[in-house]
Amino acid sequence: MGRHAERAAAQAGASEDDCETMPDLSNILREPRYDLVKAPTPLQRLTGFERKLGRPGLYMKRDDLMEIGLGGNKLRSLEFWLGAALRERADIVLVAGGATSNLCRLTAAAASMAGLDCLIIHNAEDTPANRERSFLNRLFGAETRFIGPVGEDERGAATKAAAEELSRQGRAPYIVGDAVLGALGYVLAAFELQEQSRREPAPLRHVVLAGSMGPTEAGFIFGNAMLGHPFQVHLVSVEYGQAELEARISRIYDGLGERTGLAIGGLDHAPLHYHMAHLGGGWGVPTPESEAAIVAFARTEGILIEHVYTAKTCAGFLDLVANGTVPPDEPACVLHTGGTASLFAQREQFRTVS
Ligand SMILES: Cc1ncc(COP(=O)(O)O)c(C=O)c1O
Incomplete structure (x- = not known):
C-alpha cells in the first residue's frame, strides 16, 4: 500500500492489518487534494430514536461536524476541487x-x-x-x-x-463544481464509513442519503461498489423526479469509472433504492413530514437539520425504519450532509414551532 492510501486508511481509522485487504485507492489518491476534513467524522448512535422506536442499530454519520465553515458534504468535494485549483496555480x-x-x-x-x-x-x-x-x-x-x-x-x-x-x-481563475472530481470525496467517505461500521457491534447494512445533484450519492455508490457492496444505499429525492435523478447519478458514476480507470460494474448491479415520497412540492418546499423530522431530531437527539436537504432525508430514514424496509435487526445510518446554517433563514417556513 502506497503513502497516500496509507493516509486515507489512517484517516478512516484502519489498522495496518485491515490495510492489507483494502481495495486499491491509488488511482483516486493520485489526484491532488487540499486537506479540509479531519476524517473520520463521527458515526453517532441515535440512542434517543433507538429508545423511542424500541430497536437498536440506528446511526447518523455526522458530516455536518467539520471544522470549517460549519461543515457539510461539499467540503469533501472541495478537497479535490481546491487541489485541482492549486495544481493549476489558480x-x-x-x-x-x-x-x-x-x-x-x-x-x-x-x-x-x-x-x-x-x-x-x-x-x-x-x-x-x-x-x-x-x-x-x-x-x-x-x-x-x-x-x-x-x-x-x-x-x-x-x-x-x-x-x-x-x-x-x-x-488565474478556477471554476469549482466538476461533478466527477467532486464525487471522489464520497468515494473515500464510503471507505471511511465501512471502517467505522466494522467496529460497531453489528455492521451497518443500510445507508440513507439525500438524492439531489448527484456527486455525493454517485461517489458513495461507486465507493460502495469498490468495497463489494456492503451497504444497501437508499436515496431520498429532495430535488428531482426519479428519471432525472437516476440519469444524473449514472452520468457521474460512469465518469468516475473513466476518471479512475476502475472497472467495478454498472449501476444496474448496485444495491440502490430510490425513494420519491418526500419530494413533495420540490426542492426547498417543506412538507409536514420534513418539518416533523426537524422537530423530532431536535427533540429526540438534540441534532439540528434543515428543510431543504437533511429534513426530507431524515424523514425518509424514519419512514424506512417505521415501514420495515430497514428491518429491526439490520443497522442503518442516515448521512447528515450539513447545511444547518440555512435553518436560521427558514423560521417563517415552520408551521408547528413559532
Ligand atoms: C446540505 C446538503 N446536503 C445535500 C446536498 C446534495 O448533494 P449533491 O449535490 O452532491 O447531490 C447538498 C447540495 O448542495 C447540500 O448542500
Whole structure:
C-alpha cells in the first residue's frame, strides 16, 4: 500500500492489518487534494430514536461536524476541487449557487483557508433578504454578485463569462463544481464509513442519503461498489423526479469509472433504492413530514437539520425504519450532509414551532 492510501486508511481509522485487504485507492489518491476534513467524522448512535422506536442499530454519520465553515458534504468535494485549483496555480475560485447555497458558503470558507480569492455568482435577486442570507460568504472574504433568479444553465454561462473576464485581467481563475472530481470525496467517505461500521457491534447494512445533484450519492455508490457492496444505499429525492435523478447519478458514476480507470460494474448491479415520497412540492418546499423530522431530531437527539436537504432525508430514514424496509435487526445510518446554517433563514417556513 502506497503513502497516500496509507493516509486515507489512517484517516478512516484502519489498522495496518485491515490495510492489507483494502481495495486499491491509488488511482483516486493520485489526484491532488487540499486537506479540509479531519476524517473520520463521527458515526453517532441515535440512542434517543433507538429508545423511542424500541430497536437498536440506528446511526447518523455526522458530516455536518467539520471544522470549517460549519461543515457539510461539499467540503469533501472541495478537497479535490481546491487541489485541482492549486495544481493549476489558480489565484481565484469561482462558484455559483443560490443565496443560501452551502456549496458557496463552504467554497468561500475553504478558499480563505487556502489563500485563494473567491467570487460567488448568486442566481438570486439582489435584495436585502438575499444579502443577509449570503452574509457569511462575504464574512469569509468572498465577493458576491447577484445575477437574478436564472436557471442552472444561465448561471453556468455567467460564471464562465466572469472567469474569462478575470483571465483577460491577468488573473488565474478556477471554476469549482466538476461533478466527477467532486464525487471522489464520497468515494473515500464510503471507505471511511465501512471502517467505522466494522467496529460497531453489528455492521451497518443500510445507508440513507439525500438524492439531489448527484456527486455525493454517485461517489458513495461507486465507493460502495469498490468495497463489494456492503451497504444497501437508499436515496431520498429532495430535488428531482426519479428519471432525472437516476440519469444524473449514472452520468457521474460512469465518469468516475473513466476518471479512475476502475472497472467495478454498472449501476444496474448496485444495491440502490430510490425513494420519491418526500419530494413533495420540490426542492426547498417543506412538507409536514420534513418539518416533523426537524422537530423530532431536535427533540429526540438534540441534532439540528434543515428543510431543504437533511429534513426530507431524515424523514425518509424514519419512514424506512417505521415501514420495515430497514428491518429491526439490520443497522442503518442516515448521512447528515450539513447545511444547518440555512435553518436560521427558514423560521417563517415552520408551521408547528413559532
Ligand atoms: C446540505 C446538503 N446536503 C445535500 C446536498 C446534495 O448533494 P449533491 O449535490 O452532491 O447531490 C447538498 C447540495 O448542495 C447540500 O448542500
